[in-house]
Amino acid sequence: VKKPAVVVLGAGYGGLMATVKLQKLLHPNEADIVLVNKNDYHYETTWLHEASAGTLHHDRVRYRIRDVVNTNRVKFIQDTVEEIKADEQKVILAGGELHYDYLVIALGGESETFGIQGLKEHALSITNVNMARKIREHIEYQFATYKAEDEKREELLTIVVGGAGFTGIEFLGELVNRVPELCEEYDIDPKKVKIICVEAAPVILPGFDPELVNYAVSLLEKKGVEFRISTPIKECTPEGVVVGKGENETELIKAGTVIWAAGVRGNSVIEKSGFENMRGRVKVDMYLRMPGHENIFVIGDCSLVINEETNRPYPPTAQIAMQQGEHTAKNIAALIRNQELDDFVFDNKGTVCSLGEKDAVAIVFGKKLTGFKAAFMKKVVDNRALYLVGGLPLVLKKGKFKLL
Ligand code: FAD
Structure with a gap:
C-alpha cells in the first residue's frame, strides 16, 4: 500500500514545530514526511530586531534545519514554494513539483505596505536574516558616510521607524543601545543622532x-527616541518620509534610514494559489484547515483564527504559530488513523515586549512585569522556543544565558 505524503511548507515556528511533532507521532510505515524551506536554516523571527540593530550577530538567530530534524525520517527539500495547486494536490517549487496527500502551509508573513508610495523601494523591513543583515549594514554605512564626507549631511544620522507596534518598539529598544556603540566606533557626537518613531494611530x-506602555515610552524617550503619534507616513522617498501634519499639510522628515515595522500580512503564495484570504491570511476552521480542503492545514502568520471572546483575530505571534504546529501534527496523525480531530484552542501564556537586552515589559500569566524581571522572562520565552523544537542540546547551543 502506498503511504500518504505529508508535506510541510516553511520551517519557521509553525512548520518546524509541526515537523518535529510529526516525526515523533507517525510511525515510518504510516506516512512519508517532507519539509520544504527556502533556506537550509531556521531563524528565530522574534530575534530579528536584535540582528537588525546589530546587538546580536545574525548567526546567533539561526540554526541548521538538519540539526533538529531527523533526516532519516523527514525528507528535507531546500527550495522556494511558488504556488499550490490544490485541485491537483501539487506544490509548485522553483526547482520542481511535489505531490501531497496532506499539506501544512506555514510560510510565515510578509511586510504589508498598504500601498504607501515608495515604501517598498526606499524603506527596509525586518522580515528575515537577509533583511536583518542589510539593515545593520545600512545603518553602519550611513554613519561611516557621514563621517567620511566633507559636507556634513546630518540626516544620514536620522533613523525613522514607521510603526509603534511590538516590532517597532522592540527594534527601538535595541537601537538605543546600539547607537552609542556606533557613535564611538565612527567618532560621532551622539547628540547628532536622531531616532524618530512615526505612528499613524494615536x-x-x-x-x-497602558501602565506598561507608559513604562516603555518613558524609557525609550529617556534614551533619545522621539515619538510622533497620530502621524501617518504618506510617502517614502530617497530623502526620507513625507508625513501628514494636521488636516492637509505634509512634512518631509529627512532620514538616511527608514525602517517600516507597521504591517504584517500573510505570504503572497496564498493569493497566488487562488485561496480565499484577507491580506494573505486564510480564515481557518476549528481544526486549522482551509475551508473546502480537508487535507490542507494553514498555520502561523498565514492563518487567521478568531478569538471568540473579542470576536477579532488573534494577532500573529510565534506563540500561536508553535501551538498550531503541534496541534496540526496531532490532527494529521488522527486523520491518517481515521480518528476524530481536535479543535484548536489558543492558550495565551502572555506577552513580553523587550526594550533592549536588560529591560522589557510583560504580562505573564496575567501578571505585569517590568525591568529586569520582564527581561528575564523574555530570555525564558526565547529559550523555551528552542527547547520545544530541539530539546536541551539546542538550548545549550543557541540559548540566551547572559546574566542581567
Ligand atoms: P516564520 O517563523 O516567519 O517562518 C516562515 C518560514 O517560511 C521561514 O523559514 C521562511 O524562510 C519560509 N518561507 C517563506 N516563504 C517561503 C517560500 N516561498 N518558499 C519556501 N520557504 C518559505 N511573536 C511573538 O510571539 N513574540 C515576540 O516577541 C515577537 N517578536 C517579533 C519581533 C519581530 C522583529 C518580528 C518581525 C516578529 C515578531 N513576532 C513575535 C511575530 C512572530 O515572529 C511571527 O508571528 C512568527 O514568526 C510566525 O511564525 P510562522 O511559522 O508563521 O512563520
Missing part, C-alpha cells in the same frame, strides 16, 4: 496595558 503598542 497610541503606542495598541491593545497593551
